[in-house]
Amino acid sequence: MKLNLRVWRQKNADAPGDMATYEVDGISSDMSFLEMLDTLNEELILRGEDPVAFDHDCREGICGACSLVINGDAHGPERTTTCQLHMRSFQDGDTIDVEPWRAAAFPVVKDLVVDRSAFDRIIQAGGYISAPTGSAPEAHATPVPKADADFAFEHAECIGCGACVAACPNGSAMLFTSAKINHLNVLPQGAPERETRVLDMVATMDEEGFGGCTLTGECATACPKGIPLPSIAAMNKEWLRATRKSRR
Amino acid sequence: MAVSGLIMLGYLVAHVMGNLKVFFGPGEFNAYGHWLRTMGDPVLHYSWALWLVRIVLLAAVAAHAVSAYQLSRRDIKARPTAYVHRRRGASYATRTMRWGGIILALFIVWHILDLTTGTVHTGGFEEGKPYQNVVDTFSTWYGNVIYIVAMLAVGLHVRHGFWSAAQTLGVGSARRDRALKLIANGLALVLTVGFISVPVAVMTGVVS
Numbered sequence A: 001m002k003l004n005l006r007v008w009r010q011k012n013a014d015a016p017g018d019m020a021t022y023e024v025d026g027i028s029s030d031m032s033f034l035e036m037l038d039t040l041n042e043e044l045i046l047r048g049e050d051p052v053a054f055d056h057d058c059r060e061g062i063c064g065a066c067s068l069v070i071n072g073d074a075h076g077p078e079r080t081t082t083c084q085l086h087m088r089s090f091q092d093g094d095t096i097d098v099e100p101w102r103a104a105a106f107p108v109v110k111d112l113v114v115d116r117s118a119f120d121r122i123i124q125a126g127g128y129i130s131a132p133t134g135s136a137p138e139a140h141a142t143p144v145p146k147a148d149a150d151f152a153f154e155h156a157e158c159i160g161c162g163a164c165v166a167a168c169p170n171g172s173a174m175l176f177t178s179a180k181i182n183h184l185n186v187l188p189q190g191a192p193e194r195e196t197r198v199l200d201m202v203a204t205m206d207e208e209g210f211g212g213c214t215l216t217g218e219c220a221t222a223c224p225k226g227i228p229l230p231s232i233a234a235m236n237k238e239w240l241r242a243t244r245k246s247r248r
Numbered sequence B: 001m002a003v004s005g006l007i008m009l010g011y012l013v014a015h016v017m018g019n020l021k022v023f024f025g026p027g028e029f030n031a032y033g034h035w036l037r038t039m040g041d042p043v044l045h046y047s048w049a050l051w052l053v054r055i056v057l058l059a060a061v062a063a064h065a066v067s068a069y070q071l072s073r074r075d076i077k078a079r080p081t082a083y084v085h086r087r088r089g090a091s092y093a094t095r096t097m098r099w100g101g102i103i104l105a106l107f108i109v110w111h112i113l114d115l116t117t118g119t120v121h122t123g124g125f126e127e128g129k130p131y132q133n134v135v136d137t138f139s140t141w142y143g144n145v146i147y148i149v150a151m152l153a154v155g156l157h158v159r160h161g162f163w164s165a166a167q168t169l170g171v172g173s174a175r176r177d178r179a180l181k182l183i184a185n186g187l188a189l190v191l192t193v194g195f196i197s198v199p200v201a202v203m204t205g206v207v208s
Helices: A033-046 A117-124 A146-156 A163-167 A174-185 A188-207 A218-222 A231-245 B002-024 B026-038 B048-078 B097-115 B128-136 B143-170 B177-204
Strands: A004-009 A020-025 A095-099 A108-109
Touching: A004 A033, A020 B002, A095 A146, A095 A231, A117 A174, A117 A188, A146 A174, A163 A174, A163 A188, A163 A218, A174 A188, A174 A218, A174 A231, A188 A231, A231 B143, B002 B026, B002 B048, B002 B143, B026 B048, B048 B097, B097 B128, B097 B143, B128 B177
Parallel strands: A004 A095
Antiparallel strands: A004 A020
16 A cells, blocks of 8 residues: 555644655555554654654553544544554555644644643542552452443543543543543442542543533544443532532 | 523423414413513512513523633633644534524524514514514514524524533433433424424414
8 A cells, every 4th residue: 555644743842843744655454553654664764864753552452552643533533542443444545644632731742742641640639549458359358239340341441542632622531531430439449539539530630721521522432442421421420429528 | 501501491491382372362472471470479579570580591691601601711722733634523513502602692682672672673562562573573584584593503502402411410321311312302303493483473474
């Protein structure tokens, strides 16, 4: 396959950026999108040019490091992560636009790399449980109803890639934050911090400069892990419950 | 946004039911208009109940507008750079919430000046004769156009707004999603068709 790429190039956080055009040849349809970018970078290095910087790590679709907006879609046209997107989803001769996540809370570091540490600070605010360390406790000691376990697992699938923020026209982090809160708040292990978790994580989300939710649903459409849109309603329910309880 | 929106939505449902009384003739419609002022009698003085409703509505409109402004400002600030490759995303009703809301606010101003105060009314506004006033308004082409466009905007606004309010208030869930969307679409359809039926009836001569 031969492709025309239009890639966002930006030297550093303060420099202005723009779309640069590259032609890449010899792309196999079995390559992943990141392998296609590797091919481009090898050529750029041979030509003595600066390679395109992009985030990646496991390349198995489970770490949440890759972060590209491809033709306006976070993680591209398939419902998966960019590393699991294959070139067979494109046609020979296609022009493909590659841009970084766009949000005030995710500033561009270089080219396609953005700083997602705002997510880490949301997690630090309450995305944990307080448990004694030591050997793992007997699993049957804490019974969890099947429906609750399923609900928790559905939300635990969030890999924190930030596609929800990138897809949201408001740059809102409601889907990410709700996934993390719902995952822990439904389980007995998360019960001691149930109220402070939702209040603190939502407050941190707001402080980090993410936008507000207008329920456009773009986040849930872009999510590679299929975190459902009603998660946001479940978080709002937890938040309202916590505000009522903390006033007592 | 959710609470103030639901207050206004509740009012709209009552409003459309009242409007449909126009089909029972001038006697019943004008009597209904009079009852709105004697509502709560003898506990309340003449038109006190109506003013109470107006005050609550005014507070709801103000709260809705202020929160819409704050939310929009925050959202625009959170996404300062647009994508080069633009793509059409959410549904039409979702994308038109902001402009639809502004259109509705302007419509409400015109609507009050036309049929409550009579300031911009054409054809001799007469207080206490709402039937004739309604017929006058919908006998002009612009009255029909403004009203029908605004009512389509109401339908779109309610379609996304009702469902969204349920999410904000934490009522939404995967299990209830279908039901909530059905209620939102049903409310939007009933309100739009109900409101538009009046100008259509005047145009076709059913109400004259």
